[in-house]
Amino acid sequence: MSKHTTGLMPAELKTQSAQFQDRYKILQKLYDQLGRCRLKADAPRLKRMAIELELRVAKASASPQSYRFHMSVLLRDLLKEKGNFKKIKVAGKPVISSTKMTTGKHIDDTITRNKNYVMQKLADMLIDPKILEKHKYIMSRILPDDYIDNSEYANCERCNTKFKRTEIMLDTLCTYHPQKKIYNKDTKTHVFPCCGESTTSTSFMRLGCKKAEHHVFKNDSYPELRKISDFLKTSLIDGKENVLALDCEMAFTSKGFEMVRLTIVDFFTSKTLFDQIVEPFGEVIDLNTLFSGIHSEDMDKAVPYLDVMDRILTSDLINRNSILIGHGLENDLNVMRIIHQKIIDTAILFSVGRYKISLKNLTFETLSEKIQTGEHDSSQDAIATMNVIKKKIGVSINQVKWDV
Known part of the structure; x- marks a missing residue:
């Protein structure tokens, strides 16, 4: 198989x-024939055209004999009409009924409605587990041989002060900026967008524009994360193949950074399958409302973590065959305590070198939509990430009915 026909499979x-x-075999011939027509299309588009045309012939044929006949006519007419689809028919039906011809556009629109084709495109976007590990995904439950527990102290995630973890609930003074500094090209300085102070300012506000009574911390390594609850492996759960976009909202607790809301959306129907406030293991210190969108009254509806896992780790929802889509999904899966293999992470896919674009900017650049203009919303973020992927593979974000 040549590199040009790699991945060229019938639907x-x-x-x-x-x-x-x-x-x-015939699909390979069809692809070669389209190449001879000298259409203004690159190799990926020619593949999509070949797959769609072959699929039309297969659907229109009642037997192997009629399939070969219809295909022979198509192969002949493609060369005869030099790829002019307005003059070409499949089983007596015109390929394009529109009077305006745009090479491959009609065919592309049709094929992206084929669920098998879309699944193949998504499978091609899955990120290698070794790359996931480099981006802090937990991919195994094995403790490093040289692991030494040095977790007595932690650095505050907000003000960077070193403190004793066992004293996290004792009153103290934590002065910090709730928003990360950004670089101002005009002044060539870093500025905190929350208050406008720069890192070169001599004001006390430079140290922070907000005060809190407790320090907070995050864990991102397996030995530390497992202290709350060990990770669950989806590879042990059999189930139907599906594609799910998910997003978590997190809060600071006495045990670190924990999940307080989880939203799961189905890729093919755009329906929200799960959306639940989650009760953390530790005592809540800061609900991080500006970024989580969670308020204290929302926690009255919280469901315990283990109950949530029982509901989502099933054959019908998240299982070994699920493709999970998210932005910076390592953060979500780590607070969920899940090890999963099939991942599409838009933060990795659209990264430029070491720089990762924010979901807010990625959504605006890709979809021309504004999100996160106020408090964050896991439902909005999950849908936005899903739609970015749909846009990338040429699927309409409003597509909910599919050819199988």
């Missing part, structure tokens, strides 16, 4: 009009 059908191997 699956419930009722096959011809043997898969026969369809596969």
